[in-house]
Structure formats: C-alpha cells, structure tokens
Amino acid sequence: MPSHKQQSVFQGDSFYVSCSSTSDSVSRLMWTGPEGQQITNYKGRIHVEDGRALNNGVDLVFDNITRKDRGKYSCSANVDGSEESLSFNLFVYKKIDFMDTPSVQYLKEDHSSELYCNVDGDPMPTVSWTVRGKKIAYGDKYTKGPSSSSLIVNNVTLEDGGDYQCNAVQLSDKISEMEDFKLAVKVHHKPMEEEDGMKQAYSYMTGKVNLTCGAKAEPEAEFTWMKDGQVIENSDTAAIINDGHQSVLQLTVIDDEQFGDYECKAENDLGTLERVIVLEKGKKPPTPEFKVARADVNTLHLELTAAQDPVMPILAYRVQYKEAGIEWSHAPAVEFKNGDEYVINSLEDDTLYVLRAAARNAAGYSDFSDDAMKRTEKDTGKPHTSQAIGGSSYVSLNTFTFILTLVAMAAHL
DSSP: OOTTSEEEEETTOOEEEEEOOSOSOEEEEEEEOTTSOEEOOSSSSEEEEEOSSOTTOEEEEESSOOGGGOEEEEEEEEETTEEEEEEEEEEEEEEEEOTTOOSEEEEETTSOEEEOOOOEEESOOEEEEEETTEEOOOSSSEEEOSSTTOEEEOSOOGGGOEEEEEEEEEEOSSOEEEEEEEEEEEEEEEEEEOTTOOOEEEEOTTOEEEEEEEEEEESOOEEEEEETTEEOOOOSSEEEEEETTEEEEEEEOOSGGGOEEEEEEEEETTEEEEEEEEEEEOOOOOOOEEEEEEEOSSOEEEEEEOOOOSSSOOOEEEEEEEETTSOGGGOOEEEEETTSOOEEOSOOTTOEEEEEEEEEETTEEOOOOOOEEEEOOOOTTSOOOOSSSTTHHHHHHHHHHHHHHHHHHHTTO
8 A cells, every 4th residue: 555645646647556464364355446436347447456465465456547536545354353444545637738839939020929838737837938048037028928828028029039948847745747848939020131132143145044032031921023013924034933031033035125123022921122133234255265184093184264354254164074975964064163273073984074164254154165075094003804814803812812821921930
C-alpha cells in the first residue's frame, strides 16, 4: 500500500498497488473501489493480479488512468480471524496540455498585438514568457493579456519577431510539473524596399534582360509590373517570375518602345511599395577573341580579349565547355570577371574538349565565339596495363610485393 495512504498520478499513467500480509492465516483478501464495488476481474483497465511480493497478496493494477478513477480504494481481509482493512486515496491530475496553441503566430507592426498560449491542466498551470531566451518582465513593452496565459506586445516593431517560449508550471502540495511551448513569432508589416535594389538596367535590340524588384513583406506582397500606365502581362516578349519576396520581369527587346521606365508595385494588406527601374538602350558587346593557350592534365588555360567600349566596358566572359558529341544546352559554363586568370579546372585527362566564349557588359551578352577544340594532357602517373604481356597487372603486383619483401628482409641483415 502507498506509505502516505494517498497516491497522486497524472491522467494516462499506469501503476499498481500491492496488498499482502505476513500472517499465515489470511482469507477473503479483496479490493473495493470508491463506490464500494468489489474489484475481482483479472482483466481490464482496472483489475487485480496475484501478489508480486508475497504468495498471499493481491495487486490492484491501473492502466491508463482517467479522472473518473479518483477516490478511495480499500483492501480488506480476514487475518488471524479478525477483519482488517487498509485504504488509500487516489488523486488524478491532468498533465499540462497546450491544446491548439499555434506554433507560428503573428504580430502587427505599429500596433499592440496578442500572443496566445492556450494551456490546460489540473491544477491549472501558471504561465510565464521568455523571448530569445530572456524572461519577459511586464511593463510598457509587455503586458498581460485578457486571459492569464496570453501576452500583449505593445507598439510592435520588426525587432519584436523571433523565438518566444510559453512556460507553464503546475504546483500543489502533491505535485509539481513544468512544460514549455516554443513559438515562432513573425511581424506583419508593409512592403519594404530591399537594400541595393535595382534602379537601372541596359539592353539592346534582340537582347534579353531581367528587371528584378525585391520587397520584404509579411505577408508576402503581390507584385504588379507597369509601363506607361499599362499593366504588363506574360507574353512573347515578357515573362513575370514571382518567387517569395522577389519578382523578375524578363524582357526580350524587339522594339525601341520597350526602353524607358518600368514601375514595380508590391502590395499587401498593410501597404504598398512602388519602385521605378529605368531600362536604357545600351550596346551589344562584341564577340570576344578566344583561344586555348595551354592544356595540362586536368586544366585548360585560356586567352580572352574583346574590344573595349569606354561607355559600356566588358565586365566578364562566359565560357562553355563540353566533350565532343554533347549538346551545348547540356554544357557547363564558367563565368570569369574581366582581368581574372582564365583557367578551367577539374577536367578529365586525355579528353578532347570543345569550348566557346561570350563577352558581357551592362547590356548583356555578346554572341558566342567560334568553337575551339583542345585535348587535355594524358596523366602518365596513373597505373596502366601493358598490352605486350597478357595479365601484366598481376605480374607487376607480385613483382612489386616480392621486391618489398626482399628490401624488408635486407634491412634486418
């Protein structure tokens, strides 16, 4: 029997209580429940089993305890001709439950917003809050919400987002329990312009250009592109690609009227951000002069030059390379800044490569150069099999091992 004549457990727990006697004369040993009912079943959620401690004992077993099981349980028996009884009170508590508390919650910029911690239990838990690992003190910034477990964040700024934690504690003279619930808190705010956003771009007739408009917003903004007061839709010359906090307008320039001011509008329920990107007419860069200056085992050293324009200088070169027989659409490419060392690494040895190059300025890429072909050097340091003697790899290995053995033996002479 419990030593304190009471047992405190949580709902859903399982345990057993033993009732036994050291006397040799014990009869009619039985358990009764809170309503005086005899417990005699050997199966079920609440049942009896033969005693585990002594042969003349009976254990009362509880599986998956519910709150209905609370009350007084008694064990009675005739011991040495006398009726004896012991009892204990079963207290069943409900564990801390955060129920349907959302793990992601939102505050609203420039407003006072409430964070929820929907917690239940018996005894009823008390709640405290931490933000980014620091305990929250109530004051001007944080106040208690309408319910004892909610938190008001006042004058919300973007810095109020982050990791919050609701800490629930159950405390009584019989039990103590603590559980934490983590919340990811985001701040709803109007669209904000990203630093170093695009303000100007260049292209040329028949060229392609990407105009990129970024706007940080929560919830994410909806983007609209306009030119000369007209909304731009997807077409043969325009493609709009939206990806989270960014929208890209991809243009194929076939008309001078496509140059000019493009307006990007980013909008959510909290506000609107409007930006203008100017597309100016530039000059298509000249096709570069290109050759392979030297080939090594795994590298190709290139020479790249292009006529320079003082207004739109060459910024970079794009080099594609592939093995013969592979389509250019599947060929890898390397981008070199103008003036870099033009070296392609990690190539296969003794392999014929086909290469071509294009120059890039602020307006875009030039046409590709004519193809150049070059074979990498053969790696003579790799093991290889002689064709003159069949099975020579096996012979060489045995000979090598034999020599090593002789050297090892000689070292001990």
